[in-house]
Amino acid sequence: MNFEDFQKAWQSQDASAQVTINAEVLMKEVRRNQQQFQATIFWRDAREVGVAIFLTWYFIQRGLRTDSWTDCLVGLTCFGVGAFMVVDRLLQRKKQPLASDSLLVCVQTSLLQVNHQIWLLKNIFWWYLLPLSAALGVSVAVTCWHELDRASQLAGWCGYAVVCILLDWFLYWLNQTAVKKSLVPRRRELEVLLAETGNPVPTSTKP
Amino acid sequence: MTASEQEAIFRRWLDAHLGLMLKVVRGCAAAPPDQDDLFQDVLLQVWSSIPAFRGVAKETTWIYRVAFNTALAWSRGERRRREGHETFLKFDVSPQSQPSHAEALPEQEIVAQLYAAIRQLPKVDASLALMHLDGLSYSEMAEVLGISENYIGVKLNRIRLQLAEKMKGATDEL
Numbered sequence: 001m002n003f004e005d006f007q008k009a010w011q012s013q014d015a016s017a018q019v020t021i022n023a024e025v026l027m028k029e030v031r032r033n034q035q036q037f038q039a040t041i042f043w044r045d046a047r048e049v050g051v052a053i054f055l056t057w058y059f060i061q062r063g064l065r066t067d068s069w070t071d072c073l074v075g076l077t078c079f080g081v082g083a084f085m086v087v088d089r090l091l092q093r094k095k096q097p098l099a100s101d102s103l104l105v106c107v108q109t110s111l112l113q114v115n116h117q118i119w120l121l122k123n124i125f126w127w128y129l130l131p132l133s134a135a136l137g138v139s140v141a142v143t144c145w146h147e148l149d150r151a152s153q154l155a156g157w158c159g160y161a162v163v164c165i166l167l168d169w170f171l172y173w174l175n176q177t178a179v180k181k182s183l184v185p186r187r188r189e190l191e192v193l194l195a196e197t198g199n200p201v202p203t204s205t206k207p
Numbered sequence: 208m209t210a211s212e213q214e215a216i217f218r219r220w221l222d223a224h225l226g227l228m229l230k231v232v233r234g235c236a237a238a239p240p241d242q243d244d245l246f247q248d249v250l251l252q253v254w255s256s257i258p259a260f261r262g263v264a265k266e267t268t269w270i271y272r273v274a275f276n277t278a279l280a281w282s283r284g285e286r287r288r289r290e291g292h293e294t295f296l297k298f299d300v301s302p303q304s305q306p307s308h309a310e311a312l313p314e315q316e317i318v319a320q321l322y323a324a325i326r327q328l329p330k331v332d333a334s335l336a337l338m339h340l341d342g343l344s345y346s347e348m349a350e351v352l353g354i355s356e357n358y359i360g361v362k363l364n365r366i367r368l369q370l371a372e373k374m375k376g377a378t379d380e381l
Contacts, residue, residue, distance in 0.1 A: 001317075003367045006374065009317040010340040014226065023221070026250065027214065033251045099252040099273045100259055102353025103334065106276045193279065196331035198358045 045089065052082020070139035077135035081128055092116060104197050111190045111202075118183050121175045129168045137164065208258045216257050221250075224270050227341070228253070231274040234325045234337045235281075245281050252277045264350065267343075271351045275334050317374075324373035328366065335359065336366050 055078040063071030097109035120127075137160060144156035191201045228249050236242045252273050260269055321340065325333045331352065338348045345356040352359070 001374070003371060006317065006321060006370065007340050007342065009314045010321060011342060012314055013318045023218065026221075027217075029247065030217070030250055030254045033247065097276070098256070098259065099276045100256045100264075100269055101276065102272060102351060103275055103279070103331070104353030106279070110280075193330060196329050197352065197354045198362075199354075 048085055048089075049082065052078055052085065056082065068139075070135075070142045074132075074135045074139050077131050081131060084127055088120070104194075104199065107190055107193045107197065108199075111187065111194060114183055114187045114190060118179055118187065121179045121183070124175045125168070125172055129171060133164050133168055136160075213254070213257045216260070217254050220253065220257075220266065220270065224267065227267060227270055228274050230337055230341065231271070231278055233322050234333055235278040235330075237323075237326055245278060248281050249274050249277045265347070268347055268350050271338065271343075275351065279330055320374060321370070324370055327373065328369065332362065332366050332369070335362055336370060339363055339366070 056075050059071045059075030059078060063069065063073075063075060092113060095109060095113065097106040097113075099106075101109065140160040141157060144153045148156055194201050228246070232242050232246045232249060236245045253270060256269070256273050260266075264272075325336050328336060334352065335348060338351065343351075345359050348359050349356045
């Protein structure tokens with residue numbers, strides 16, 4: 001048999017005749033899925049923005065009430081980190097591939113997005129862990145300085161440093177594991193797809 | 208676009224292009240639960256894409272793009288199982304749905320083997336094979352995939368050989 005025979009057999013099949021679709025249930029499911037998807041996106045964004053707003057409000061109002069500039073500093077840092085996340089999310093949403101884009105555009109856009117996610121998580125120390133740890137560190141140091149004796153000050157600072165290093169290391173490790181286990185394999189898949197379309201893989205994305 | 212207009216277009220596309228969507232689904236997923244899962248994703252994406260459809264591209268090209276992009280994203284992502292969803296899709300294997308004439312049976316077998324062979328191809332090649340078997344022109348395939356017609360020509364030569372090789376054993380048995 002040659003390819004034309006395969007093509008003839010292929011085109012003679014009536015794929016849709018072998019399935020029965022309950023149109024009403026289908027419409028209900030499509031609407032339900034659409035609502036579910038929109039709700040998931042909304043609540044994920046609301047959670048991130050909500051936490052940032054709450055922490056900003058909490059520390060700033062506490063700082064103003066107790067006349068503590070260090071609390072205000074923590075509040076402003078929370079605001080900065082939250083604003084960075086929101087702006088990044090909004091910018092990335094604009095660059096999301098559409099399902100109706102050509103496959104090549106879809107792969108290229110997805111690759112850019114995955115690379116951005118990898119960059120974000122690889123640099124989480126600089127935009128998330130360090131600012132928050134430093135602001136909290138200043139707050140702890142000043143509080144210890146004003147309220148404790150010399151020996152307790154040292155114990156307080158050391159205690160904070162140990163907890164902070166362990167927590168930061170754990171969060172950093174968690175994010176790097178996510179990069180390794182989920183994002184890097186996804187990038188590799190996209191690179192294979194891009195290569196299959198005959199387009200060179202950008203050198204910046206090569207591991 | 209109002210919701211009722213969107214729904215009307217969706218229903219029309221479903222009537223006209225259901226076969227196309229199912230072919231893509233079967234070409235990308237082998238197990239029935241996976242096919243069901245992917246088919247729902249394709250339908251959802253087709254539904255969501257309707258407001259952006261301006262009629263510049265052909266309906267078939269548009270639906271192919273949405274279906275292929277969804278299939279590629281689906282195989283990359285987690286195989287999500289939708290809990291508690293109502294079943295709207297039933298594959299009909301009753302005797303009434305089978306062809307009455309005897310020579311149609313080998314054809315069905317060939318088609319089944321073709322699906323199996325396509326699923327073994329790399330993803331972009333599988334997309335090309337599906338469209339080529341459906342008789343799309345080079346320019347239509349180029350529009351769906353966003354790659355040049357020349358490159359499609361080169362790839363199709365290779366794909367035809369690969370399919371012929373994979374089908375060799377299968378057709379010998381028939």
